[in-house]
Amino acid sequence: MFPILPSLRFFAISALSALICSVCLFASAADSVLYQNDFEKVQPGKPPEDMAVLDGNFEVKAESTNRFLELPGAPLDNFSVQFGPAETNSISVSATIRSTAKGRRFPSFGIGLYGVAGFKLQVSPAKKSVELYKDQTLLACAPFDWKSADWTTLRLQARQTANEVWKVEGKAWSQGSPEPSARMISAENKPDSLLSGRASLFGSPFSGTPIQFDNLKVESVEKR
DSSP states (O other), X not given: OOOOOHHHHHHHHHHHHHHHHHXXXXXXXXXXXEEEEOSTTSOSBSOOTTOEXXXXXXXXXXXXXXXXXEEOSOSOSOXXXXXXXXXXXXXXXXXXXXXXXXXXXXXXXXXXXXXXXXXXXXXXXXXXXXXXXXXTEEEEEEEOOOXXXXXXXXXXXXXXXXXXXXXXXXXXXXXXXXXXXXXXXXXXXXXXXXXXXXXXXXXXXXXXXXXXXXXXXXXXXXOO
16 A cells, blocks of 8 residues: 555545535525425415415416416505514515516515514505615615516625614515626614514505515524
């Protein structure tokens, strides 16, 4: 047997260490996903049993090779559905959403965290803006150029910081555009009571056309 040269031994140990680290990082990333659903394994029809429809005639629909959750274009009101685990910890939610304008009428839609009275990230095409809410209170807004009939990705994150203050951040971008490297909109909020509840999707089909939701994901966020 030939002796292993010190330089080769060092290279082998370094390579093994890098492999172990990459496996650990991958496992850590995988463990951070609390809920995920792209509807590809869901039969068209009623929403999956792990989703709670609060209001609205949501259905799973199929289009070519894609499946998604759809809210019909009527009646014209506010509708929502909840999914994922009920959480009190720092988390994020993301989804892709599509709808269309009709004349001068526009839909509004978004995603939320911590139940009905929690934080919400809403795209408001009529205002050409994206908005952050706590329950019904507007915390912040930023310009956003929504594109009718394109899928729009939304990501909302809420992280608890010192003194029970929550840092809430959001961003939105259209299909085919790169994900913004930094948050588009943010706010700090100190809720009156403990935040607890499931993630949500919501929509208002004021244009009279359906709103479609896909690629749902809820992830844990490191508390800092």
